[in-house]
Amino acid sequence: MKQADENSAKRRRRVTAQDVADAAGVSRSAVSRAFTKGAYLDAEKRENIHKIAADLGYKPNALAASLQGSRSQLVAMFVGEMRNEYDKEVAAKMIAGLNAAHHWPVVIGGSGDAAREAVDRVLSYPLDALILRSGSLDADIVEKCAKLNIPMISSGRLLEAPNVDNVCCNNADGMIAATRYLVGQGRRKFGYIGGPEGYFSTPQRRHGVAAGLAENGLALVAEEAGDYTADSGYRAAEQLLSSGVAMDALICANDAMAFGALSALADHDISVPDDMSVIGFDDIAMAKWPAFRLTTVRNPMDLLVDTVIDLLDRRLANATRPAETIFLATELILRETH
Amino acid sequence: MKQADENSAKRRRRVTAQDVADAAGVSRSAVSRAFTKGAYLDAEKRENIHKIAADLGYKPNALAASLQGSRSQLVAMFVGEMRNEYDKEVAAKMIAGLNAAHHWPVVIGGSGDAAREAVDRVLSYPLDALILRSGSLDADIVEKCAKLNIPMISSGRLLEAPNVDNVCCNNADGMIAATRYLVGQGRRKFGYIGGPEGYFSTPQRRHGVAAGLAENGLALVAEEAGDYTADSGYRAAEQLLSSGVAMDALICANDAMAFGALSALADHDISVPDDMSVIGFDDIAMAKWPAFRLTTVRNPMDLLVDTVIDLLDRRLANATRPAETIFLATELILRETH
DNA sequence: TGGTTTTGTGCACACGTGTTCACATACAAG
């Protein structure tokens, strides 16, 4: 009776070190030591404990262990809305990279109040760090993390604060290089499809294009703004074409909008690259698909992931290291639309 | 001196309920009560504690609280390699859905040994559940979870085990509907680009196409296999075209491969849909991009996410509920490639 | 044999929380 009660009660519970200890006829300490590398325990007994533990399906509860003061290995990652393909691609790579480095990402998405509340709630876990990847969040998150002693790494935009490391693609330089190249190819009448307000990259990329043109005594002849989706790129291109302004080059603030623009140009029987050069930004996987073969500015995603994880590991190794801001170099990828 | 030591030591630690209690001049119990809904505490004192807590940046440690026996709210989600766009899209939606339902997904990606090891490690956290989304994992994960009392929900493929809920798109029916429709449109010579071996959906979709043709006394005239990426679709289509077999319809096991196939057809000046119908499967966001406007079979992602979360919540509410397997109906989406 | 070192293990504490229990205070009723 009592036995049955105990069994049914245990059925609901997670197997605990005490259960293994009872089964093996040793103390709970011995079980703990059997799973702690470098701890002092008779080899034979350790093996026996491991065997019984495997049999019972025991795993030390990482959270209870983290109460001891060690790291939880949990890392929160805020990814914004993941509406465009670049964000999804980076998120996927980041998850893989964190896994490989034995950090476990608790992923938060969305925008606005819901996102703010979600991040707030997730801060109640003992996180090793918070990674901001795209999306915009209230600035007071920085203060909250500082008080909770949770290091932050921002990779979508620059967050100027002590204890916040930043990784950032050199947006302006990338656009300058693209513009220079097209000018060198003889293009003169540049149109531009920019990003939405509120994104960190929007003014930077816009500025890069303007600077690249200015150093050749040129300026944009036409301009529209999209929201970084392919649909908005299509609409923006339609708008530019219907305005009647003559263009021979169209620079887009990201690849997805460039794809949309390419479709609009095709619908208008404008040949690319004969009549018009099109250049994107990011070099997402799709850019090299046969349907697009897009000339674009590479936003180095793999390097971004590696850099973020490197900063994270170094931050965990040394909490007082001064915050760093790292800029990543872009690269012009020539395919078939320039 | 002692004061300074204490301060610098505390600087490293997370703010704790005891710290707030000291600052507020109450017991730690009072602080805990101040943050526990429905607990008994003087209203004025509760307000004061909240104020001081906000000032210090205190948040109850969710993990320490979960030791009490309550749920951790952590949910592991295995997402496979996330190589194709469908997987990324579903993962993004699932993350958003879980967040909205106040579950916090610890996301694991990858494949092979690394993935197996990562999932194994993540099981050391006190998870409320494990969601399998795509990808393939050793079958012994089911047994491990059973022993650890972690409920599982599989959505990529059917996992026949007690305590594993399944959500699955009705692959065969979707393909039957697509095939029937094309036959009704007068198509007779069907080619097929299938998925890679090892995926749960591969034989089901293949079977659906065969069944749809068989009921009209037809059979496939040509067939190739890809790996669910656009590139592989392009190569497979090239292969089919170079074989010289005449076709008037090409069914692809997913949208990404259909995109690749469309490019190959364009390169060969084969007009879609005049000379050839092309149908995909999934209806990912890109399918309606102006560049593709792909006719396809909708794999209902939003419904998938809702269903998984519903199953999760019901499982948490009732651990002994018998495992369910839910099939989701597909829908033929007619655009411009049929 | 007696003393000293090595080897192995259990006890007890700490981590941060929620909650039960007992106790103190205040106040109303008899």
Next chain:
DNA sequence: CTTGTATGTGAACACGTGTGCACAAAACCA
């Protein structure tokens, strides 16, 4: 004044783990 009843609140325990400390047993040496 005594008794009974609300109303708050602190002390103590439990959750599952890692580890310092003490202690026992065994091995070694003289």
